[in-house]
Amino acid sequence: MRFYICREKGEPKPFRIAIIGAGPAGLSAAGYLACRGYEVHVYEKMPEGGGMVAFGIPETRIPIRTVRGGVRDLERLGVNFHFRTKVVYDSPRELGDEWAEHFVSLERLLGEFDAILIATGAWRPRKLKVPGADLPGVYDALSLLHHIKMARIGYYSWEGIPDLKGKHIVVIGAGYTAVDVAIEGRLLGAEKITMVYRRGLEHSYAKTEIRKLIEEGVEFIEFATPVRIIGDERVQGVEFAKTRIEEGSVITTDERFILDADIVAYAIGQLPTSPIREVVCANEEILKEAGIFFAGDVVAPRNIGTAMREGKERAKEIEEWLLKKAPKKVFPVPVAARLISEVANGKC
Template sequence: MKFFICGEKAGPKPFRIAVIGAGPAGLTAAGYLACKGYEVHVYEKMPEGGGMVAFAIPEVRIPINAVREGVKDLERLGVQFHFRTKVVYDSPRELGDEWAEHFVSLERLLSEFDALLIATGAWKPRELKVPGAELPGVYDALTLLHQVKMARIGYYSWERVPDFKGKHVVVIGAGYTAVDVALEARLLGAEKVTMAYRRSLEHSYAKTEIGKLISEGVEFVEYAAPVRIIGEKRARGVEFAKTKLVGGNVLTTDERFIIDADIVAYAIGQLPTSPIREVLCASEEILKDAGIFFAGDVVTPRNIGTAMMEGRAKAKEIEEWLFNKAPRKVFPVPVTARLISQVVNGEC
């Protein structure tokens, strides 16, 4: 997998850039900047690069060896990787944190580098807030995919992965993550897989992939919103309310129905996981004054191709900022955490 193709590497530039997060956006940006001659360091809490591509997307879609070769290309280009290293400011715990062995403060990076690109992705799943969601057998799709992928590539024991053989699986959602869960469930021997979506198939941006799954035997239920998980000691089914669209809004009706399930996976979106918890309250212009930029799912979840394009675009923006707006000082530009504190304290 090629994150960036460098025709000819430029001569060295007098600026150092830190990229936080080694997903598609961060890796693409790192490749562009290294090709232009900048010293680039990538900080990643996981044991290797790739982000969700490496640690959540099914192996049959993107093999880990392809991702690893793409990372090696960047290393040959001069990108310096710091794996198992989490950058912290006020970050809550999130998926994958158990792999971090080293912790680096955001303030330290601000003092050591001329610009920072935060590309930490969206590693926090949205919670399913219905009765019974805490029952055994109910999983958020991201964690489930992560467990399966980590077992497939040798980091986890298969004992950590639910047994899908002969099971009935209900997947709530109709995005790419839901598609990946349905795909893995079938590969792992599920007897029946049902996807349920509160809108119609035509409203799903993954409708082509879902159409293929339907042709292979996956059931797809439209206009259905979960209202509770049924079961006592573990999940045994999902009660849904029929929905309807009114003026583009999804409304639930009084009509109810139940789908039996041994395993329930909800794929209802992920939340950005930036080391700056309150970054959403900030104007990007305020943070640019401190040399801080954002790219990829940490801004808003998107597909791989879009994340890579944004990583490249942000890298170009960083390059322009360094030469046109940054203080004419090198190794390093001294920047305090004052602006970050303003963001976190809600003063932005």
């Protein structure tokens, strides 16, 4: 997997760039900047690069060997990787943090580098907020996929992975993450897989993949949303309410039905995991003036190709900023740190 193709490496430039996150966006940006002659350091909490491409997507879709090959290409290009290293400011704990052995403050990077690209992705799943969601046998899809992939590539023991053989798996959602759960479920011997989506199949951006799954025997139920998980000591079923679409919004009706289930996996989206907890209220232009840029899922959900393109575009913006503004020291480090503090405290 090629994250960036460097035709000819440029002469060394007198600037250092830190990239936080070694997913597709961060790796694409790292390749562009290293190719242009900049000193690039990538900080990643996981033991190797690739982000969710490496640690969340099934091996049948993207084998880990192809990701590793792409990372090695960047190493040969001169990119410096700092694995098992998490950059912190006010970050809450999230999926994958157990791999971090070293912690570096964002303030320190602001003092050591001329620009920073935050490409930390979206490693925090949205929680299913219905009664019974905490029952054993109910999983957020992202964590389930992550643990299965980590077992497949040798980081985890299979003993800690749920046994899906002969089970009925109910998957809530219809995006690529939901599709990946269905794929892994079939590979791990599930007897039946039912996907349930609150909108119609045509509303799903993964509809092509879902149609293929339907042809292979996966059941797909549209226009339904979960209202409670049923079970005593563990999940036994899910109660759904029928939905309809009015002026683009999902409306829950009074019509109900129940599906039996041995395993429930909900794939209802992920939340950005930036080292700056609150970037929502931030004026992105202000942060750019401080030499802080964002790319990939940390901004909004992206597919792999879009994330890589955005990483390259942000890298070009960083280069333009470095050449035009950084020498003028628009925002010294203490000012940049104060701006971040104001953002994090909701004062922006």
